[in-house]
Amino acid sequence: MAQRFKKIGIANRGEVAVRIIRACQELGIDAVLLHSDVDQNSRAYRMADFTEEIGPAPSSESYLNIEANIAAAIRSGVDAVHPGFGFLSENADFAKACEKNGIVFIGPTSEAIQLFGDKVSAKNLVESINGPLIPGYKGDDQMLGRLMKEADAIGYPVMVKAAAGGGGRGLKVIRKNSEAKEMIESAQREGKNAFGSSRVFLEKYIxxxxxxxxxxxxxxxxxxxxxxxxxxxxxxxxxxxxxxxxxxxxxxxxxxxxxxxxxxxxxxxxxxxxxxxxxxxxxxxxxxxxxxxxxxxxxxxxxxxxxxxxxxxxxxxxxxxxxxxxxxxxxxxxxxx
Missing domain, CATH: 3.30.470.20 (ATP-grasp fold, B domain)
Structure with missing residues (x-):
């Protein structure tokens, strides 16, 4: 059954916020900008039908703060939230929080976000339907010795990637056996620091x-x-x-x-x-x-x-x-x- 939205919260800023506001207004839906305190003079702020402040300038205290965004969405009485891109757009916990509070998350389900957010679980899905995969290793054994052995078996050059990575972070190319230890440990550290997980997987580098x-x-x-x-x-x-x-x-x-x-x-x-x-x-x-x-x-x-x-x-x-x-x-x- 179709549900007509009256208000949509926009959990983002800049160009994508402007883009979403225009779409809302052309559909006859009120746009509520969820913004940090430093974005009060932005174009999106001036265009929005309503605004709700979610915190100070640091993204961790505003645009990446799930509780602040949910609280602002509830205060403003929105029917749905559009996350744009970046920030919380691929955060399964944010999608779950929206669902828990009766707010429609404009995007896939939290389960789908979680599935594809982990590159290993995504590859397992593709493997289950006989989809096209690069030869590699994505096993649970993350000991350095096992990873180095698997890299040798795949044949160099090999790409090591952080399982929870993105944007080119946690990604290294190993061109010979003598580089394997350093590159694997570097990818693990980068994955842990940037994404909270040191899990990696290996692929043949094309x-x-x-x-x-x-x-x-x-x-x-x-x-x-x-x-x-x-x-x-x-x-x-x-x-x-x-x-x-x-x-x-x-x-x-x-x-x-x-x-x-x-x-x-x-x-x-x-x-x-x-x-x-x-x-x-x-x-x-x-x-x-x-x-x-x-x-x-x-x-x-x-x-x-x-x-x-x-x-x-x-x-x-x-x-x-x-x-x-x-x-x-x-x-x-x-x-x-």
């Missing part, structure tokens, strides 16, 4: 691979759709510099293969809302990397080539309303960010 990500969307009926791909192979220190849609590296056959794989992975998790399934492409085959359970920063390039509004789609889906443009998704032109 040289000169293309980085392709598929925009998927799970609608209110439970069906997952592909909105085609973006390519983000131009990077610096594992951070994307150029994002383009569609990818110039794929032909129609490969495009269908990678988009179908992305849909299958999301469908297996009963995923709802916007998400991005990331793959590596070595020129012949594609391999699953990870899934981001939120709206991507670079989502506008997909919107531009398809003529859709992903933020409005998120809100409508969270209200249980159907989206009517699935049968008319045809890429037009090319977009670069």
């Amino acid at each position: 040289e000169d691979a293309k980085h392709i990500e598929v925009q998927i969307f799970g609608d209110a009926s439970g069906k997952v759709h592909s909105l085609f791909e973006r390519e983000c192979s131009v990077q610096r220190r594992h951070q994307k510099i150029i994002e383009e849609a569609l990818s110039p590296s794929l032909d129609d056959k490969l495009r269908n293969k990678i988009c179908s794989a992305a849909v299958q992975i999301a469908q297996a998790a009963k995923y709802q809302g916007a998400g991005t399934v990331e793959f590596l492409f070595d020129g012949k085959d594609v391999y699953f990397m990870e899934m981001n359970t939120r709206l991507q920063v670079e989502h506008p390039v997909t919107e531009m080539v398809l003529g859709v509004d992903l933020v409005k789609a998120q809100i409508l889906t969270a209200m249980g309303e159907p989206l009517l443009w699935w049968d008319d998704l045809k890429p037009r032109g090319h977009a670069i960010e």
